[in-house]
Every structure is written in C-alpha cells, then in structure tokens.
Amino acid sequence: MSxxxxxxxxxxxxxxxxxxxxxxxxxxxxxxFHLPAWTIALWLVCALWRIQIYRMRAGxxxxxxxxxxxxxxxxxxxxxxxxxxxxxxxxxxxxSAFVLKLVExxxxxxxxxxxxxxxxxxxxxxxFDDSMLLALFTLLSVSALLASxxxxxxxxxxxxxxxxxxxAGGMLAQALPLMLLLFVFFPRLxxxxxxPQPAGGAVTGLSDNIEPGDIxxxxxxxxxxxxxxxxxxxxxxxxxxxxxxxxxxxxxRRWSQSSVAQYPIEPQWQKRGEALRYNVIMQxxxxxxxxxxxxxxxxxxxxxxxxxxxxxxxxxxxxxLFYQVTSWPDAVREPEDSPLLQRRALQLPEQxxxxxxxxxxxxxxxxxxxxxxxxxxxxxxNREPYVYTLKPPPTGVDGIDAFLFDTRRxxxxxxxxxxxxxxxxxxxxxxxxxxxxGGEVNPAGNYxxxxxxxxxxxxxxxxxxxxxxxxxPTFQVAPTRIEQGLEExxxxxxxxxxxxxxxxxxxxxxxxxxxxxxxxxxxxYGWQRWVxxxxxxxxxxxxxxxxxxxxxxxxxxxLVGGGGLILSGVALGLLKPWRRERDPQQRVFxxxxxxxxxxxxxRARGEGPRAFAERAATALPQQAESIRAFLRVYEAQRYxxxxxxxxxxxxALTGLRRRLPWRFTRSTR
Amino acid sequence: xxTKLDACLQMVNGVLLGKEHQVRLAMTCLLARGHLLIEDLPxxxxxxxxxxxxxxxxxxxxxxxxTSDLLPGDILGTSVFDKDSGQFAFHPGxxxxxxxxxxxxxxxxxxxxxxLLEAMEEGQVTIEGATRPLPDPFFVIxxxxxxxxxxxxxxxxxxxxxxxMRLSLGYPAKGAEKALLLGEARRDLLxxxxxxxxxxxxxxxxxxxxxxxxxxxxxxYVLRLVxxxxxxxQFAWGLSPRASLALLAAARAWAFLADREYxxxxxxxxxxxxxxxxxxxxxxxxxxxxxxxxxxxxxTEVAAV
Numbered sequence: 001m002s003x004x005x006x007x008x009x010x011x012x013x014x015x016x017x018x019x020x021x022x023x024x025x026x027x028x029x030x031x032x033f034h035l036p037a038w039t040i041a042l043w044l045v046c047a048l049w050r051i052q053i054y055r056m057r058a059g060x061x062x063x064x065x066x067x068x069x070x071x072x073x074x075x076x077x078x079x080x081x082x083x084x085x086x087x088x089x090x091x092x093x094x095x096s097a098f099v100l101k102l103v104e105x106x107x108x109x110x111x112x113x114x115x116x117x118x119x120x121x122x123x124x125x126x127x128f129d130d131s132m133l134l135a136l137f138t139l140l141s142v143s144a145l146l147a148s149x150x151x152x153x154x155x156x157x158x159x160x161x162x163x164x165x166x167x168a169g170g171m172l173a174q175a176l177p178l179m180l181l182l183f184v185f186f187p188r189l190x191x192x193x194x195x196p197q198p199a200g201g202a203v204t205g206l207s208d209n210i211e212p213g214d215i216x217x218x219x220x221x222x223x224x225x226x227x228x229x230x231x232x233x234x235x236x237x238x239x240x241x242x243x244x245x246x247x248x249x250x251x252x253r254r255w256s257q258s259s260v261a262q263y264p265i266e267p268q269w270q271k272r273g274e275a276l277r278y279n280v281i282m283q284x285x286x287x288x289x290x291x292x293x294x295x296x297x298x299x300x301x302x303x304x305x306x307x308x309x310x311x312x313x314x315x316x317x318x319x320x321l322f323y324q325v326t327s328w329p330d331a332v333r334e335p336e337d338s339p340l341l342q343r344r345a346l347q348l349p350e351q352x353x354x355x356x357x358x359x360x361x362x363x364x365x366x367x368x369x370x371x372x373x374x375x376x377x378x379x380x381x382n383r384e385p386y387v388y389t390l391k392p393p394p395t396g397v398d399g400i401d402a403f404l405f406d407t408r409r410x411x412x413x414x415x416x417x418x419x420x421x422x423x424x425x426x427x428x429x430x431x432x433x434x435x436x437x438g439g440e441v442n443p444a445g446n447y448x449x450x451x452x453x454x455x456x457x458x459x460x461x462x463x464x465x466x467x468x469x470x471x472x473p474t475f476q477v478a479p480t481r482i483e484q485g486l487e488e489x490x491x492x493x494x495x496x497x498x499x500x501x502x503x504x505x506x507x508x509x510x511x512x513x514x515x516x517x518x519x520x521x522x523x524x525y526g527w528q529r530w531v532x533x534x535x536x537x538x539x540x541x542x543x544x545x546x547x548x549x550x551x552x553x554x555x556x557x558x559l560v561g562g563g564g565l566i567l568s569g570v571a572l573g574l575l576k577p578w579r580r581e582r583d584p585q586q587r588v589f590x591x592x593x594x595x596x597x598x599x600x601x602x603r604a605r606g607e608g609p610r611a612f613a614e615r616a617a618t619a620l621p622q623q624a625e626s627i628r629a630f631l632r633v634y635e636a637q638r639y640x641x642x643x644x645x646x647x648x649x650x651x652a653l654t655g656l657r658r659r660l661p662w663r664f665t666r667s668t669r
Numbered sequence: 670x671x672t673k674l675d676a677c678l679q680m681v682n683g684v685l686l687g688k689e690h691q692v693r694l695a696m697t698c699l700l701a702r703g704h705l706l707i708e709d710l711p712x713x714x715x716x717x718x719x720x721x722x723x724x725x726x727x728x729x730x731x732x733x734x735x736t737s738d739l740l741p742g743d744i745l746g747t748s749v750f751d752k753d754s755g756q757f758a759f760h761p762g763x764x765x766x767x768x769x770x771x772x773x774x775x776x777x778x779x780x781x782x783x784x785l786l787e788a789m790e791e792g793q794v795t796i797e798g799a800t801r802p803l804p805d806p807f808f809v810i811x812x813x814x815x816x817x818x819x820x821x822x823x824x825x826x827x828x829x830x831x832x833x834m835r836l837s838l839g840y841p842a843k844g845a846e847k848a849l850l851l852g853e854a855r856r857d858l859l860x861x862x863x864x865x866x867x868x869x870x871x872x873x874x875x876x877x878x879x880x881x882x883x884x885x886x887x888x889x890y891v892l893r894l895v896x897x898x899x900x901x902x903q904f905a906w907g908l909s910p911r912a913s914l915a916l917l918a919a920a921r922a923w924a925f926l927a928d929r930e931y932x933x934x935x936x937x938x939x940x941x942x943x944x945x946x947x948x949x950x951x952x953x954x955x956x957x958x959x960x961x962x963x964x965x966x967x968x969t970e971v972a973a974v
Binding site for chain 2: 607
C-alpha cells in the first residue's frame with residue numbers, strides 16, 4: 001500500500017507551480033478591496049514560502065506549524081470580522097484557507113484541491129461585485145487556473161507556458177457556446193438560503209431620516225444611484241422627480257419617515273392622463289424602497305405601492321435590481337380626507353421655531369385659500385434674497401427660523417423642510433419627499449443616469465378633492481438646479497464633487513473625457529440591462545417570445561433532456577460503441593493501449609504488441625514489470641494458443657493500472 | 670540443440686563481422702528450406718557468408734561463377750563417353766552440392782538461369798531423360814550485383830519469386846570493419862571452422878520449424894499484409910499465395926531461432942523486408958528495383974494487432 005501511495009504522490013512540475021502562483025495572484029486581486037490587510041500579508045508570506053520550498057531552501061510546514069497557521073488565520077478572521085460565519089467572514093476564511101493551502105501543496109492532488117478552491121474563490125467575488133470589469137477579469141483568472149490544471153496534467157506541456165496558456169484559452173473559448181446556452185435558458189432559481197449581505201452599512205444613499213445637511217453631504221458623492229430608460233420620448237428633466245420616500249415626522253431637527261408609513265395600507269388614487277413607461281436598474285442601496293416617478297406601478301414581484309405612494313420591496317435591495325414601471329404623472333392621489341392623513345401631515349413639535357409659526361399664522365390670515373397661500377410662499381422664496389448653496393452656514397436650535405429669517409442660505413432640504421413646516425403651521429397638510437431629481441442623459445444609450453449628487457427633497461401638500469400636489473421650493477431659488485443639474489447650480493462656488501478629485505464626473509467639461517466616460521457608462525448600462533437584469537420576468541418574456549407558451553417545468557425538462565442528449569452524443573463520440581472490438585482479448589488489449597496512451601505512449605498502427613510493450617517498459621521503468629507481465633499473458637493467449645480465461649488478461653491489466661498514477665486525459669505526446 | 674544453434678550463429682558471426690541480423694536471416698532462410706538471393710556490391714562478404722554457413726552446418730559447398738557463356742550443362746553436369754566402358758558416364762555438375770553459391774546469377778543467359786531455378790524448385794534435375802535427385806538439404810545462395818547492369822539478364826519476377834528471401838549485406842559498421850582489418854584473413858579462418866551440425870540434426874531442425882505455432886490472430890495479420898498489397902493503389906501487383914506461405918514459413922523459422930514455439934507479429938515484421946521486398950514493385954515504377962518504400966509502408970500502416 002505504501003509503495004502505491006508513493007508512486008501516486010507526484011511532485012508538481014515547475015510550470016504548474018508558476019501557473020498556480022500566477023492564478024492565485026489573479027484570483028486574489030478582485031478581493032483586495034474588501035480583504036483585511038493581514039490576509040494579503042499572509043498571502044505574500046505563503047507565496048514566498050512556497051517558492052523557497054521549491055528552491056529547496058525551506059521545508060514544508062510540519063503539523064504544529066499548520067495548526068498554528070490555521071488557528072492564527074481563524075483568530076484573524078474573528079478579530080477583523082467579529083465572527084467566523086456570515087458572508088463577509090466566511091469569504092475571508094475561505095481566502096485564508098486558499099492561501100494557506102499553497103504552503104502545504106506537496107503533490108499533484110494538493111495542487112488540484114488548490115485549483116478547485118481557486119475556482120470557488122473566483123465565484124465568491126461576484127457576491128461583492130457584479131460589474132462587467134470583474135466578469136472580464138474573471139476570464140483572466142479562470143484562464144490562469146485552467147493553465148495550472150493543464151500544467152499539472154499534461155507532462156507534454158511541462159516546460160512550455162505559452163502552449164499551456166493557449167490551450168487554456170482554447171478551452172475557455174470552447175465553453176462559450178455552452179455558457180451562452182445556459183445563460184439564455186437556465187432558470188434562475190431563487191436562493192435556497194440567504195446570508196446577510198456584506199458591507200451593508202457602507203452604501204451611500206438616502207436614509208429614512210434626514211437633517212438638512214444630509215443631502216448636501218450626499219451631493220458630494222458621484223456614485224451611481226440608478227439608471228432609467230424610457231420606452232417613449234424622455235420627459236424634460238424638470239419633470240423628473242424620482243420619489244424614494246416621504247418624510248412626515250419632524251422632531252424639531254430631523255425629518256423622518258412616519259411609523260405609520262410602514263403599515264400596509266392601500267393608497268387611494270385614480271389614474272389620469274398619459275402613462276409613462278420606463279425601466280430602472282438600481283444599484284444596491286440596502287434600503288427597501290425603489291425609485292419611480294409619480295405615481296408609479298411596477299410588475300416586480302413582492303413589491304407594492306405603500307400608503308405614501310412609494311414603491312417598497314419586501315427586503316432591502318442589496319444587489320442591482322431591474323424593474324419596469326408605469327407612471328401616471330397626472331394621477332389624483334388620495335383625494336378623500338381622513339383623520340389619519342390630517343394627523344400624519346400636520347404633525348409638528350409642541351414648541352420651537354416661534355418666528356416661523358408666527359409668520360405662518362400671518363400668512364394664514366392673509367390668504368384664506370390654501371392654493372394662494374402656497375403661491376405666496378413660493379413667491380417669497382423667489383423674491384427674497386435666498387441663496388442655493390452646498391455649504392450652508394451651521395444653525396443652532398430653531399434651525400428653520402434661522403434659515404428663513406437670518407442666513408437665507410441653504411440646500412434643497414432646507415427649503416423643503418422650511419416650507420413644509422410653514423405649511424403645516426398654517427394648517428395645510430404637507431410632507432417632505434426625498435428622492436432624486438433629474439439625472440444625466442446618455443445620448444449614446446438613450447438612458448438617464450442618476451447619481452447620488454442628484455439627491456433632492458421637495459414638498460407635497462394636500463388639498464381637498466385634488467389630493468396631494470407636488471411643489472418644489474428649490475425651483476424658485478435655483479431654477480438651474482432643476483433644469484440643468486447641480487453642477488451648473490453651484491458652478492459659482494466650485495463645490496461640486498469637491499471631495500472626489502478622481503471622479504470622472506468632475507471633468508465633464510473636458511470634451512473627450514466626457515465622451516469616454518459616457519461611452520464607458522453606456523457599456524456598463526448595457527451589461528446591467530442585458531446581462532445582469534436577464535432573469536425572472538425578463539427571461540420568461542424572452543422565452544415566451546421565442547417559444548410561445550413558456551413553462552418553467554417544460555424548460556427544466558428540455559434543459560435536462562437537451563443536456564442528456566448532448567452528453568450522450570459526446571459519450572458516443574468518445575466511446576464509439578459501434579467500433580467496439582468484439583474479441584474480448586482484443587478489447588482488453590485496447591484498454592491496455594488506452595491506459596498507456598494516457599501516459600503519453602501511443603501504439604503506432606504497425607507496431608506489434610511486444611515492441612510496444614518494450615517501448616512502454618523503457619518509458620515507464622517503474623511499471624516495466626507489470627507491463628511485461630501483461631504482455632506475457634497476452635502473447636500466451638493470443639499467439640501461443642495457450643488456453644486461458646480473458647479474466648486472467650483483465651487481471652494483468654488491472655495490476656498494471658494500479659501501478660500507474662491515475663490520469664484522465666490523454667497525453668498528446 | 671538450442672545451444673548448438675546459437676553456437677552455429679556465433680561461428681558464422683565470427684567470420685562475417687557485424688552482420689548478425691543478416692546472418693540470422695540467412696539461417697532463417699535455411700531453416701525454412703528456402704533459397705537466398707544476396708544483392709550487393711562485390712567484396713561485401715557474400716561468398717564468405719555462404720562458405721561459413723556451409724562449414725558451420727557441415728554442408729558440402731560448390732560455387733558456380735555465372736557468366737554469359739555458361740551453359741546449363743556446366744551447372745547440371747553432362748554425360749561423357751567413356752572409352753574404356755564404351756558407355757556414357759554421367760559427370761555431375763556443381764549443382765550436386767548441399768550448398769550452392771551461384772555468383773552473379775544475372776550474368777548468365779536466361780537458359781542457364783532457368784536450369785538452376787528449376788533445380789531449386791524441384792529439388793531434382795532431369796538430364797538426358799534420367800531424373801536425378803539433388804542432395805538433401807539443398808540450399809542455393811545466389812548473388813547479383815545491383816549496380817553494373819550492362820550485359821546482364823535481370824531475373825524475371827517469376828524467378829525472383831522462387832527465392833524465399835533477398836538480402837543485402839551492406840557496408841560493415843566502423844568497429845566491425847576495424848576488427849576485420851586488424852584480424853586474420855577471412856579465408857584463413859574458414860578452413861578451421863568445425864561443423865556444428867550433422868545432416869540428421871539439420872534435417873531435424875528443419876522438421877521442427879513448421880511445428881512452430883502460428884495462431885489465428887497471427888495468420889490474420891499475415892492476411893492483412895497480403896491483402897494490403899493487393900488492394901492498395903501504390904502496389905503494381907499483390908503478393909502471391911506462394912509469397913504469403915513464404916512469409917509465414919520464414920516467420921516461423923525466425924521465431925524458432927528466437928527459441929519461441931509460437932509466432933508473434935514482430936517475427937513477421939522482422940522477416941517481411943527480406944521476404945517480400947523482391948516480390949513487390951511500385952505502380953509508379955513497375956520495372957524498378959522495388960520493395961523498400963512499399964515494405965516500410967506495410968510495416969507502419971498495416972495494423973499489427
């Protein structure tokens with residue numbers, strides 16, 4: 001037994017080791033952004049150690065060293081991630097194992113384990129990032145992994161890295177049609193279990209409560225929030241108010257979402273006028289609400305229109321999400337009064353902001369009609385010297401008073417908050433709506449990209465019969481913000497994306513750079529729209545268009561059946577049963593030939609069995625005895641006419657097979 | 670018996686240096702009761718080989734130098750009138766020896782050639798109405814010079830077919846030639862050779878050869894070879910059944926020499942060039958010297974198993 005094991009444990013060829021190191025480096029690269037620094041140090045140490053082992057300057061780790069390393073890595077994960085389970089900690093643990101395995105990679109078998117671990121690590125990368133760049137990069141790392149597999153298996157390529165890489169690339173290319181087929185047809189199964197998603201808190205975006213300064217902070221971020229493309233012509237950007245949520249509770253400082261808004265109450269509304277159809281691909285926000293123009297409906301499953309007309313999904317959006325929306329901008333929303341509505345939309349703190357309250361009472365006295373009051377308020381913002389700025393001066397207690405009467409400098413949230421406060425104080429139900437306004441039209445792709453700096457807040461007030469009416473005080477102060485966007489609105493103070501020097505968005509004024517950025521963005525949009533979004537309903541639609549009636553069960557049967565057919569075709573082609581040798585002795589001899597062919601020894605057509613066996617015995621001196629033993633039995637049965645059961649021949653072959661290391665592929669030598 | 674056979678080969682190898690394969694083939698030919706055609710330049714050791722074989726096997730040796738004026742009577746012998754007895758007395762020609770070396774066979778006229786070839790085939794000669802048996806064993810080694818063809822009568826295919834094998838000795842390897850130059854003169858060595866076998870033993874050996882087993886699988890291989898010569902376009906004509914019999918017989922003898930009681934494909938392959946080379950012609954060159962390329966094709970392309 002021990003002799004057999006030693007003959008099986010084969011060393012790793014130099015080329016394979018090189019490829020393994022390269023592949024490991026490539027596999028690690030996408031993970032660098034979320035790995036703790038010690039993992040990278042560990043990797044460098046392990047790679048160096050393995051190289052020194054190869055150069056015979058260092059030994060393999062002994063059992064104690066292995067235990068210490070493993071425990072150390074586990075402890076590192078525990079301290080840096082606070083847990084050993086969960087997606088984030090689990091992936092760090094997996095990568096540490098992947099790194100540590102390198103050091104103890106002694107035989108071919110270990111190297112195979114390492115390569116398969118590598119494939120797994122590649123896949124876990126998609127849990128953190130699903131961009132096109134990563135997908136392209138994966139091709140590289142998978143090629144390197146394949147190359148190391150080839151280097152391990154094919155002694156013929158042992159010293160030639162380029163043919164190895166070319167073969168790996170060829171294999172990848174051959175896998176492409178199957179990949180496309182699976183991409184189009186394979187049903188997207190829901191997750192069987194779900195893990196807490198990584199890095200949830202780090203996503204920038206709207207939150208469910210805002211202080212006036214929050215949105216100004218958000219506007220420093222050039223990150224993408226979502227992209228949308230319209231079925232028909234795109235409405236002018238001054239009408240693009242993307243609602244995320246409403247903020248109805250005011251505690252004197254912050255506006256926040258009302259707890260009532262979480263109740264599943266069906267809102268009352270009537271569709272009026274023309275409908276707008278568009279689809280949205282939103283980036284992960286780790287919030288449950290979706291973005292839509294007023295008043296939208298979506299066919300996305302497990303998503304509904306909540307009582308304040310926001311679209312909410314059953315769970316936070318933690319990977320990019322594709323959905324289609326139909327909106328009726330002229331819809332009448334909640335025309336009937338209700339005590340709940342009055343209570344929610346008139347809530348104010350008991351005290352504070354005395355000047356604003358007094359002003360509201362004054363306005364109420366002067367304008368009996370709420371509509372006129374709103375107009376007067378807007379005109380006030382328009383006429384008085386209010387300034388739209390990303391750098392509002394800090395305010396203390398009674399911030400609204402300070403803003404309205406002293407500083408008069410603020411951002412959209414200031415205006416929306418102040419206006420809502422005044423309307424409520426004047427007895428008109430009102431609320432702050434948070435969302436995004438406008439976006440950047442990409443002419444190449446006919447879609448609009450909305451970034452975090454497009455975040456916006458505006459006001460909705462309620463009138464009997466007419467329901468909720470949207471109004472934007474910011475428009476009165478800084479119409480350019482609405483018509484052209486934030487960059488132009490704050491052009492004077494050079495505060496646009498001040499913190500992110502390297503954001504390409506900052507350099508929109510440079511023509512070629514902007515062109516490049518838009519094209520790249522368009523490419524990414526295509527990736528999201530046509531690749532990532534191709535699931536669920538999209539897939540069903542496409543298949544329905546192609547095949548008429550669409551049925552998941554039928555598709556599964558077709559897939560399994562088709563796969564089976566392809567596999568049996570391949571099996572037929574490989575095994576060629578019609579060419580099956582009828583003579584049992586000959587069949588065993590063919591097995592002998594196949595076995596040796598896997599070790600690079602092919603019998604020439606005209607080569608006699610003895611000549612072939614002698615050649616094989618010379619090439620495989622360790623197995624020479626078994627090869628000759630097989631030949632003796634074969635010749636005795638085949639040529640000497642000595643009676644003997646085929647079983648004896650088969651036994652001799654099995655004996656030889658046991659002595660040879662296992663190989664699956666045929667060598668090309 | 671086996672050791673004697675090896676000793677015999679060794680003895681011949683001791684005289685003809687560095688030509689083990691050819692010596693073995695010649696021995697094979699003899700054991701298979703075939704005749705041998707050696708095709709080579711003068712001075713390559715053709716006569717030495719024949720002489721050494723004759724000596725080692727204890728055979729009587731005669732050499733006939735073929736020339737254009739050689740007559741059949743010069744080979745077979747003639748009846749001469751004896752004045753004393755008043756009768757014609759038969760004087761046997763050189764053919765009545767156990768090993769006959771027919772030197773430069775292609776120099777003689779077809780008439781004389783056919784006299785020799787008939788004797789080879791029949792094992793007896795008929796002279797003036799009387800049939801006289803030739804000695805047993807009877808082994809002819811004919812030689813011809815492949816280069817100077819002027820004034821020669823090339824053996825027709827039908828007569829080439831009578832030779833079991835055609836060999837070419839070729840130049841000796843450097844080491845062998847050095848040993849040859851440093852050693853004694855070959856002609857001095859020859860008389861000192863002691864016969865290893867007597868006639869009975871040789872006959873016994875020749876009887877044992879056909880008992881070497883040729884299995885079904887092996888005969889199938891021989892048939893595949895023959896079939897290939899008959900069906901493939903590059904062959905001007907296919908091998909005759911006599912050729913396939915010769916191939917099998919030679920393979921048997923080769924296996925016998927290798928101390929094996931069964932034939933394996935390698936035996937067939939070892940004798941194939943010698944046995945079929947002179948029986949094949951390329952279609953592209955039917956009058957050519959033939960053989961080599963076609964045999965190589967047979968060896969590599971016909972499935973051995």
